[in-house]
Amino acid sequence: MVVAVQLEHDIHGFAITIPDFTTFRIAFPFVDLLNDGFSSFVYAPVNWMNLNLVGILGLTVYGLFTPPATMDPPSDPYAFVPSSRASAPGEVYFNFSEGISDPSSPNGYVKLAPSAPEIPWNFIRNVTNQPFTGNGIICDNQIRIFNTSLTKPPFDPISVSGSVFLDSSLYSLKLNRNDAKGWLFAAAFKENNFIPCPLLNGYRGTGSGDSL
Numbered sequence: 001m002v003v004a005v006q007l008e009h010d011i012h013g014f015a016i017t018i019p020d021f022t023t024f025r026i027a028f029p030f031v032d033l034l035n036d037g038f039s040s041f042v043y044a045p046v047n048w049m050n051l052n053l054v055g056i057l058g059l060t061v062y063g064l065f066t067p068p069a070t071m072d073p074p075s076d077p078y079a080f081v082p083s084s085r086a087s088a089p090g091e092v093y094f095n096f097s098e099g100i101s102d103p104s105s106p107n108g109y110v111k112l113a114p115s116a117p118e119i120p121w122n123f124i125r126n127v128t129n130q131p132f133t134g135n136g137i138i139c140d141n142q143i144r145i146f147n148t149s150l151t152k153p154p155f156d157p158i159s160v161s162g163s164v165f166l167d168s169s170l171y172s173l174k175l176n177r178n179d180a181k182g183w184l185f186a187a188a189f190k191e192n193n194f195i196p197c198p199l200l201n202g203y204r205g206t207g208s209g210d211s212l
Helices: 053-061 121-127
Strands: 002-008 011-013 016-018 021-031 041-049 069-072 092-098 108-114 138-145 158-167 174-184 188-196
Touching: 016 053, 021 069, 041 053, 108 174, 121 174
Parallel strands: none
Antiparallel strands: 002 021, 011 016, 021 041, 069 092, 092 108, 108 158, 138 188, 158 174
8 A cells, every 4th residue: 555645736728727735545566457357457446635626526526535634834735844843854754634624633644754774666656656546447657757856865765664644534534653664756747638548558657767
């Protein structure tokens, strides 16, 4: 299982500009959706999002349950914990509360600090470039590009570890783990929207700049 906190910034498509939005997503990669023993998809059943009607409607097409939420920080995927309260140097956090409510009493959060890598970076590149769906019918082919200035020095990906918590009144999943492992990174992306999932049979990325 993957817990992903994402800020999508400066998004253009269908002759419109979509306001930035932040999401907290539960995802399950390496799903053999087409039963071909090769093509990998991400099943993403639920995705909390700050109040962005275009974004919420877009994800609903893919079958993701997308309840609105109040995010802290409101327009970034994480913020630094003040040094006086941090349990480790460089510790970051992200909280969300369901609905339009006080994020100081969160339904979900992550708290992470830099650590030695325990999950290979190439694994993250692969997982984050698998097409995702919530209904198995329509897929989002979002392609992250890892060879731009966003992901190169001085903006190298940072391996992290820490805790993740989820206690939702809207979705029947609870998490309380102190052994989360992952990466903080920024990446450019391009997106092929609303693709019938069977058309992605055999998909394996498009080149050295994105997935393996």
